[in-house]
Amino acid sequence: MNRPILLSYQLLTGLSDTSTGVLLMVAPVFTLRLMHLHTPADALPFLSFIGAFVLSVGLSCLYGAFLIARGACTPRLEIVWLLTAFTRSGVAIFVVTQILACTLEVGWLTVAISDGACVVIQGIGLRKGWLANVAR
Numbered sequence: 450m451n452r453p454i455l456l457s458y459q460l461l462t463g464l465s466d467t468s469t470g471v472l473l474m475v476a477p478v479f480t481l482r483l484m485h486l487h488t489p490a491d492a493l494p495f496l497s498f499i500g501a502f503v504l505s506v507g508l509s510c511l512y513g514a515f516l517i518a519r520g521a522c523t524p525r526l527e528i529v530w531l532l533t534a535f536t537r538s539g540v541a542i543f544v545v546t547q548i549l550a551c552t553l554e555v556g557w558l559t560v561a562i563s564d565g566a567c568v569v570i571q572g573i574g575l576r577k578g579w580l581a582n583v584a585r
Contacts, residue, residue, distance in 0.1 A: 450574060451583075452583050459510050459514035463507050463508070463510030463512075463513070464511070465507065473504075474504065478493065480500075487554065506536050513529040530575055530580065533571065534568045540564045541561040541568060548561070
């Protein structure tokens with residue numbers, strides 16, 4: 450993968466998750482409205498708590514962008530991809546199982562698809578050594 454595409458991917462995922470995490474922490478009702486989702490009012494503190502985790506994934510992705518901008522340290526970037534893929538796969542699996550159990554509305558599928566797509570991209574990239582090309 451070439452450097453501009455990889456940097457764009459890291460910035461897109463990083464900014465998306467960082468902003469979503471911050472919004473979930475400070476304005477969960479507004480954030481869910483933007484996502485066209487609903488939740489009981491008593492769940493809002495937990496959504497804010499989840500926002501902290503979404504924020505941490507976003508900041509990790511932005512750290513990956515920082516590494517790429519500085520000339521990439523391949524082992525560090527591989528760790529960012531591996532750990533964020535673990536987190537995203539857990540989220541995608543959880544959301545899909547909860548949708549199937551009818552405890553989350555179908556609209557949450559966008560979260561599972563988004564996270565699942567990142568897992569696939571990062572998994573293929575790690576397996577094929579895409580990040581090694583960036584350090585050159």
